Amino acid sequence: MIYVIGIGPGSYETMTHEAISAIENSDVIVGYKTYINLIEDLINGKEIVSNGMKQEIDRVKKAIEISKTGKIVSVISSGDAGVYGMAGLVLEMSEDEDVRVISGVTASTAAASVLGAPLMHDFCHISLSDLLTPLELIYKRVELASEGDFVxxxxxxxxxGRPHYLEKAFDIMKKYKNSSTPVGIVKNATRENQEVHICTLDTINYELVDMLSIVIVGNSSTYIKDGKIITRRGYQL
Structure with missing residues (x-):
């Protein structure tokens, strides 16, 4: 049995009961070492298999190998396992294993909760990492999403290694979005060292952003009220 678990931002409070229960029922926990550290209080006494970044395939191979011995294995991801997580890879590589995907709170919804309500209308997720996706395709997606007025x-x-991709993405967005469009930057969303910054397309400080951040850019109906970002759903008030 293999559970593929999204542990959310990493705190006990932001994990689902289903995720906690699956971890407690597992014999072996497999994951990126940083994520293992986030849940160390839940996995005391369990067998741990961890490694570094860019070793996802090796982790899945090991998880499948262990599951064939009859042990219950949990493969963990931060956020939701099906959003830039491990769920797809486990399902692709599994053969006759029993695989169950358990959802978690992903970065966009965690960040949105502290920014206000920026995701109240149609929105999309785009990763600016070109490790697995051609950069030209990433920028095309940014352009089409901007033209379509998505959050x-x-x-x-x-x-x-990618210090200027965000700036280029913003340059593309400015062709379609007003320069005053609200932007939210959340670093370490809902964790103890959380940082929140609200700005606009024109006033963003790119130095505030790193790999632990998520950036949410509003659409034409997004505005700032009392320090919170709100995207109008369309109700007539």
Missing amino acids: ICLYNPKSN
Whole structure:
């Protein structure tokens, strides 16, 4: 049996009961070492298999190998396992294993909860990481989502190796979105060291953004009220 679990932002309070129960029922926990550290209080006494970034395939191979011995294995992801997580890879690589995907709170909804209500109308997720997706395709998606007036949630917005991708994405958005469009930056959403910044397309400070941040850009009906970002749903008030 393999559980593929989204642990949410990482705190006990933001995990689902189903996720906690699956972890408690597991014999072995498999995951990226940073995520393992987030739930260390829940996994005391369990067998742990962890490694670093860019070793996802190895983790899944090991999880499948262990599950064949009859042990219950949990493969963990931060956020939701089906949103830039491990769920797809486990399902692709599994053969006759019993796989159950357990959802979690993803970064966009966690960040939205502290920003206000920016996701009240149609929105999309776009990752600015080009490790697995061609950069030209990423920018095309940014352009089409902007033209379609979507609220845009940007995952993996910036790293040392990709310092200018976010700025380029904003340049594309400015062709379709007003320069005063609200932007929310949330670092370590709902964790103890959370940081929240609200700005606009024109006033963003790119130095505030890193790989632990998510950036949410509003649409034409998004506005700021009392320090909160709200996207109108369309109700007549």
